[in-house]
Amino acid sequence: xxxxxxxxxxxxxxxxxxxxxxxxxxxxxxxxxxxxxxxxxxxxxxxxxxxxxxxxxxxxxxxxxxxxxxxxxxxxxxxxxxxxxxxxxxxxxxxxxxxxxxxxxxxxxxxxxxxxxxxxxxxxxxxxxxxxxxxxxxxxxxxxxxxxxxxxxxxxxxxxxxxxxxxxxxxxxxxxxx
Numbered sequence: 001x002x003x004x005x006x007x008x009x010x011x012x013x014x015x016x017x018x019x020x021x022x023x024x025x026x027x028x029x030x031x032x033x034x035x036x037x038x039x040x041x042x043x044x045x046x047x048x049x050x051x052x053x054x055x056x057x058x059x060x061x062x063x064x065x066x067x068x069x070x071x072x073x074x075x076x077x078x079x080x081x082x083x084x085x086x087x088x089x090x091x092x093x094x095x096x097x098x099x100x101x102x103x104x105x106x107x108x109x110x111x112x113x114x115x116x117x118x119x120x121x122x123x124x125x126x127x128x129x130x131x132x133x134x135x136x137x138x139x140x141x142x143x144x145x146x147x148x149x150x151x152x153x154x155x156x157x158x159x160x161x162x163x164x165x166x167x168x169x170x171x172x173x174x175x176x177x178x
Contacts, residue, residue: 033062040081041071044141046121048072061086069095073141101142101157103135109154116146116155 037058044054049070051057060066061082068082068090076095083090103124105116110132117125117133124140127133137160147155 031059031062034058036085037061037082040078040085042074042078042141044073044122044143046073046141046143048143072096073143100160102137102140102160103142103144103146103155104158105133105135106154106156107132107134109152111152111154113151115149115151119145119149121145 034055035058038054041054041058045052047053049057049066049072051060057066057070061068061070064086068086068088069079069092071078071082076092079090079092079095083092105125110127112127112130112132114127114129114133117123117127121143122139122141124136125133125146126136135155142157144157147157
């Protein structure tokens with residue numbers, strides 16, 4: 001019994017050492033521009049841009065194959081930051097300058113069909129079949145997928161209400177009187 005334990009421990013240590021050395025020797029350096037772009041993107045992993053997550057969108061932006069206006073949750077601010085980072089001119093006329101949104105369920109018309117939480121990429125919707133659903137605001141990325149599949153239109157994207165915890169003083173625009 002003890003010999004089996006010692007031999008498995010030794011085998012685990014040797015294989016771990018080999019894997020550690022291999023990780024250092026065969027390390028692949030990433031593109032630093034992709035990491036910087038990933039820092040600009042909101043990181044909601046919602047897929048509204050057509051990529052499975054923000055990492056795929058950052059790689060496509062670094063390669064130059066997609067416009068800087070690809071991120072709907074980021075809005076105008078992210079598009080401007082991406083354009084400045086990549087040094088490109090962007091047509092921001094089609095980008096909405098909306099604030100942060102969150103999905104809300106109108107409980108009086110929710111029938112509990114479970115379609116909404118089956119399509120939610122972040123599992124922000126809680127509920128069960130034939131029961132009223134609710135949304136975890138902290139997990140919602142406002143991707144709108146739940147709003148599209150709801151048969152009773154009980155889910156709507158709403159601006160996040162201003163509370164004492166979420167209120168902030170807006171920066172004055174350049175040239176604006178203070």
